[in-house]
Amino acid sequence: MTNTDLDAVVAAVRERIDPDEAERRALADAAKDLESRVHDALADLPVDADVLQVGSTARGTWLSGDRDIDLFVRFPDDLAREELEDYGLTVGHAVLPDGHEEYAEHPYVKGDYEGFDVDLVPCYDVPTAPEIRSAVDRTPFHNAYLTERLDDALAAEVRVFKRFLKGIGAYGSDLRTEGFSGYLAELLVLEYGGFEALLRAAADWKPPVEFDPEDHGTRTFSDPLVVIDPTDPERNVAAVCSAENVARLQHYARSLLSDPREDLFFLPDPPALDADGVRGHLERRGTTPVAIVFDAPDLVDDQLYPQLRKSLDGVADGLDRRGFDVFRKETFADDDAVLFLELSVAERPRVERHEGPPVHVRQHADGFYDAYADGDDDYGPFLDGDRFVVEREREFTSATAFLTSDALFDVALGKHVESTVREDGYEVLVGDDVVSLADAFGAEFGRYFDPRP
Amino acid sequence: MTNTDLDAVVAAVRERIDPDEAERRALADAAKDLESRVHDALADLPVDADVLQVGSTARGTWLSGDRDIDLFVRFPDDLAREELEDYGLTVGHAVLPDGHEEYAEHPYVKGDYEGFDVDLVPCYDVPTAPEIRSAVDRTPFHNAYLTERLDDALAAEVRVFKRFLKGIGAYGSDLRTEGFSGYLAELLVLEYGGFEALLRAAADWKPPVEFDPEDHGTRTFSDPLVVIDPTDPERNVAAVCSAENVARLQHYARSLLSDPREDLFFLPDPPALDADGVRGHLERRGTTPVAIVFDAPDLVDDQLYPQLRKSLDGVADGLDRRGFDVFRKETFADDDAVLFLELSVAERPRVERHEGPPVHVRQHADGFYDAYADGDDDYGPFLDGDRFVVEREREFTSATAFLTSDALFDVALGKHVESTVREDGYEVLVGDDVVSLADAFGAEFGRYFDPRP
Numbered sequence: 001m002t003n004t005d006l007d008a009v010v011a012a013v014r015e016r017i018d019p020d021e022a023e024r025r026a027l028a029d030a031a032k033d034l035e036s037r038v039h040d041a042l043a044d045l046p047v048d049a050d051v052l053q054v055g056s057t058a059r060g061t062w063l064s065g066d067r068d069i070d071l072f073v074r075f076p077d078d079l080a081r082e083e084l085e086d087y088g089l090t091v092g093h094a095v096l097p098d099g100h101e102e103y104a105e106h107p108y109v110k111g112d113y114e115g116f117d118v119d120l121v122p123c124y125d126v127p128t129a130p131e132i133r134s135a136v137d138r139t140p141f142h143n144a145y146l147t148e149r150l151d152d153a154l155a156a157e158v159r160v161f162k163r164f165l166k167g168i169g170a171y172g173s174d175l176r177t178e179g180f181s182g183y184l185a186e187l188l189v190l191e192y193g194g195f196e197a198l199l200r201a202a203a204d205w206k207p208p209v210e211f212d213p214e215d216h217g218t219r220t221f222s223d224p225l226v227v228i229d230p231t232d233p234e235r236n237v238a239a240v241c242s243a244e245n246v247a248r249l250q251h252y253a254r255s256l257l258s259d260p261r262e263d264l265f266f267l268p269d270p271p272a273l274d275a276d277g278v279r280g281h282l283e284r285r286g287t288t289p290v291a292i293v294f295d296a297p298d299l300v301d302d303q304l305y306p307q308l309r310k311s312l313d314g315v316a317d318g319l320d321r322r323g324f325d326v327f328r329k330e331t332f333a334d335d336d337a338v339l340f341l342e343l344s345v346a347e348r349p350r351v352e353r354h355e356g357p358p359v360h361v362r363q364h365a366d367g368f369y370d371a372y373a374d375g376d377d378d379y380g381p382f383l384d385g386d387r388f389v390v391e392r393e394r395e396f397t398s399a400t401a402f403l404t405s406d407a408l409f410d411v412a413l414g415k416h417v418e419s420t421v422r423e424d425g426y427e428v429l430v431g432d433d434v435v436s437l438a439d440a441f442g443a444e445f446g447r448y449f450d451p452r453p
Numbered sequence: 454m455t456n457t458d459l460d461a462v463v464a465a466v467r468e469r470i471d472p473d474e475a476e477r478r479a480l481a482d483a484a485k486d487l488e489s490r491v492h493d494a495l496a497d498l499p500v501d502a503d504v505l506q507v508g509s510t511a512r513g514t515w516l517s518g519d520r521d522i523d524l525f526v527r528f529p530d531d532l533a534r535e536e537l538e539d540y541g542l543t544v545g546h547a548v549l550p551d552g553h554e555e556y557a558e559h560p561y562v563k564g565d566y567e568g569f570d571v572d573l574v575p576c577y578d579v580p581t582a583p584e585i586r587s588a589v590d591r592t593p594f595h596n597a598y599l600t601e602r603l604d605d606a607l608a609a610e611v612r613v614f615k616r617f618l619k620g621i622g623a624y625g626s627d628l629r630t631e632g633f634s635g636y637l638a639e640l641l642v643l644e645y646g647g648f649e650a651l652l653r654a655a656a657d658w659k660p661p662v663e664f665d666p667e668d669h670g671t672r673t674f675s676d677p678l679v680v681i682d683p684t685d686p687e688r689n690v691a692a693v694c695s696a697e698n699v700a701r702l703q704h705y706a707r708s709l710l711s712d713p714r715e716d717l718f719f720l721p722d723p724p725a726l727d728a729d730g731v732r733g734h735l736e737r738r739g740t741t742p743v744a745i746v747f748d749a750p751d752l753v754d755d756q757l758y759p760q761l762r763k764s765l766d767g768v769a770d771g772l773d774r775r776g777f778d779v780f781r782k783e784t785f786a787d788d789d790a791v792l793f794l795e796l797s798v799a800e801r802p803r804v805e806r807h808e809g810p811p812v813h814v815r816q817h818a819d820g821f822y823d824a825y826a827d828g829d830d831d832y833g834p835f836l837d838g839d840r841f842v843v844e845r846e847r848e849f850t851s852a853t854a855f856l857t858s859d860a861l862f863d864v865a866l867g868k869h870v871e872s873t874v875r876e877d878g879y880e881v882l883v884g885d886d887v888v889s890l891a892d893a894f895g896a897e898f899g900r901y902f903d904p905r906p
Contacts, residue, residue, distance in 0.1 A: 286803035350739035382904035451835035
């Protein structure tokens with residue numbers, strides 16, 4: 001392996017992702033126009049405010065083809081929240097007449113301007129990041145910190161790293177991905193001074209890995225990757241980044257270094273599977289697939305996926321505890337939400353073993369013995385070593401019986417998942433019936449049955 | 454509960470087990486005759502030796518109907534082992550002309566004399582128990598210790614306790630039973646001064662329970678019940694007594710105290726089961742029974758049962774480790790030996806999960822990834838948290854496939870069991886086929902399917 005190989009690969013990637021001069025100019029012009037329109041709109045309001053372009057397109061770290069312009073309107077921090085929201089929307093609608101309102105921490109206006117996707121977000125102008133009144137107030141501090149430190153050369157390194165994270169599927173701090181945010185990616189490139197140095201370091205990380213660029217951290221974190229926010233000593237920028245995505249970066253960093261190749265930056269998804277494709281895998285695997293299907297709760301992804309995963313874990317735990325061993329599991333969502341589980345064991349005998357206390361713990365032992373001694377349906381109590389044991393009737397002898405019973409509601413389900421399945425019901429698919437899900441979730445099954453790091 | 458109830462029960466038991474005067478006299482007369490015949494035989498030998506009646510019939514602690522007379526011939530401890538054996542057999546055959554030779558630590562003669570089962574055992578006359586040259590040399594010391602301390606009243610208490618241990622199935626220090634020896638029973642009655650006091654204490658034991666009647670113990674033991682031999686500070690008289698039999702005594706002691714009744718002293722075995730009876734239980738339980746059947750190795754029970762149990766544990770462990778969950782198991786032996794296992798899970802999918810190292814352990818992770826990356830039959834490697842995982846083809850998808858494969862010989866089998874099954878082969882019965890075993894093992898199945906403390 002020579003650096004030349006990696007350099008050549010990076011150069012080829014940059015050919016594909018570096019915005020050209022025309023793209024830069026079009027974006028700068030649009031941003032300038034938008035800022036000027038914001039100033040005009042602010043002039044009509046009885047408040048002092050300024051406007052600030054933030055995000056990757058403000059810092060030259062966007063990838064060619066990204067069309068996002070983020071403008072933050074900063075209002076005085078003594079303004080009432082209702083007024084901030086009111087003024088923010090007024091400015092937003094004035095600047096983006098065809099825009100619509102969305103809601104993050106407060107409502108804001110999103111709309112198209114000359115082919116760009118524009119977010120016009122109101123925030124408070126606070127003196128320092130730890131004094132923020134809402135999460136979006138932090139963004140201008142991040143922007144200022146990075147703008148000061150990222151020159152053109154480092155911005156290019158950031159773009160390459162972001163493309164690499166996208167290629168391997170580790171980019172995005174949304175709660176579906178639990179990966180690396182753009183801000184985190186930029187801080188890591190700053191930390192190591194470039195893409196290759198970052199890769200070489202990440203390949204050898206021994207999590208937990210901790211960085212504190214401003215050396216001002218005041219808390220400890222249990223996350224696998226900790227990057228103390230340079231603008232806020234109490235915050236881990238990598239808090240949502242899962243152990244799996246840290247491992248993913250490590251694995252693909254090694255892979256790229258040992259065999260530099262462009263395709264890692266643009267890994268395609270595995271092909272979608274149709275019903276026959278799903279059936280083929282299930283037959284080859286010999287597992288028993290079960291799926292709980294219900295209307296997807298009407299939530300944003302950052303709420304939906306954590307709830308679906310919690311529900312999936314709860315159902316898996318409920319099955320495992322009843323002896324139905326879960327082999328692998330995944331959750332999918334579109335119009336329908338699916339908790340999909342492959343079982344190694346889908347049937348159990350009619351009896352289950354129930355261990356009592358050691359005989360020498362006299363009070364408990366007497367209670368246990370008396371409770372079961374007259375049960376004609378039970379085997380025992382008898383002794384196994386120093387303990388009483390009975391073999392009693394098992395409540396559920398099949399996974400399906402459990403999944404279609406009220407006991408399903410005893411497992412830990414996500415709050416809105418629980419209300420949805422309680423109110424609107426749910427369907428349980430077992431065995432070959434699950435292949436019908438390939439119509440809506442062929443791509444998801446494609447990834448499930450061709451799993452990669 | 455009043456003591457009167459228990460006293461009445463004990464009195465009724467004693468009616469059944471106390472030898473009457475005629476029985477005592479017949480036994481004493483026979484023993485006296487035998488001793489005199491031993492003296493006659495010894496007179497012809499060029500050695501000084503004496504004879505000693507030992508065992509329960511020597512101490513008045515036998516139960517009515519027992520017909521065992523144990524006579525030990527004590528030779529000087531400087532005698533060569535071959536001479537001891539030679540002289541011992543000479544005396545044995547002279548005293549019991551119709552007797553036959555058996556083998557414990559050395560050969561001895563066993564035979565009938567006027568309806569009594571007589572053992573004529575040669576041993577060394579050593580100064581103290583710790584100086585014994587063979588295990589049987591200890592017996593005269595035990596006999597002397599107990600004879601000195603057991604008066605008629607205590608001997609009666611011993612008989613009641615021994616009958617109780619027999620009734621509940623905890624009597625016998627053979628390695629099939631792993632229960633209480635007669636000597637241990639006698640020491641415990643001595644310790645507590647009587648049957649009822651012993652029961653009340655045992656009901657509250659918190660194992661490990663330790664006694665050292667002569668306060669001379671020099672070792673520590675990890676057994677649940679420790680009674681330092683009054684004649685040997687290094688020996689635990691209760692070493693073979695299993696935790697289960699200690700718990701059994703505790704349970705039935707409580708049961709007898711709270712509800713005094715004679716039947717506990719004479720608990721009958723559950724009825725034997727025929728093929729239909731076994732089938733009925735298996736259907737009710739819904740387990741998958743499997744049995745490994747082979748010619749019983751030609752061993753005494755004290756060797757056979759430990760080997761069968763070791764083999765049973767080994768097979769169960771081999772099944773469990775391959776995902777075939779064992780629900781309960783037992784071993785039976787007669788002409789055939791049987792390892793019988795009921796499975797909760799008898800089938801597994803074609804794939805198995807195989808966890809690799811955490812990705813951050815770079816060298817191992819690389820090795821794991823490289824080993825599986827090109828396996829077309831495998832799913833993965835992929836990530837679960839910070840680890841690599843693959844789903845690979847499972848070696849055995851059914852318990853039967855494992856049990857009929859050479860892999861069976863990789864589990865820990867008893868030495869003679871292994872050679873027997875290797876040389877003479879074995880049969881594997883699965884499902885309904887196991888009911889044919891009821892012909893030979895109906896009583897064993899009766900106990901298995903009606904398990905009691």
